């Protein structure tokens with residue numbers, strides 16, 4: 001069954017400092033493109049003769065499948081990460097334990113975003129069931145997150161996410177993003193996966 005686009009999770013009018021055009025274009029071009037790419041890869045995998053396909057083809061398709069699956073998922077969480085709101089007590093309590101508090105978490109997450117400025121990739125706040133803790137991860141592509149960890153909040157650091165509004169000023173984009181955190185959405189994800 002083909003993957004389908006999810007509706008845009010945020011209300012662009014409620015996001016301060018990032019234009020509606022940039023958000024909608026990001027959703028319609030990049031997110032929708034990832035869904036289409038994933039379906040194209042899945043179609044190729046469905047046609048593959050696994051007994052005869054060269055390792056190069058299998059490895060290439062499976063890597064592209066993972067990149068596209070993660071791109072779809074991370075974008076869906078990214079749009080749901082926009083729209084300022086408060087964290088639940090459960091999320092705050094875990095941030096206290098795992099980062100030394102929400103302010104310390106925020107400083108670390110923003111620094112990781114800025115460290116990817118001029119490059120590309122994702123910064124992710126995730127819940128790792130394996131370790132029973134929150135973790136901030138970053139990578140320069142869509143394939144670098146902790147295995148089994150569930151993204152709660154994501155920051156897209158690909159240039160397409162900020163160039164229209166901020167040009168090369170990735171640091172400014174990160175600061176604006178951090179002022180729009182939908183921590184209530186992240187709290188709901190944490191409650192769903194960890195019961196916190």
Ligand SMILES: [Fe+2]
Pocket residue numbers: 026030031075156158160161
């Ligand atoms: Fe993106």
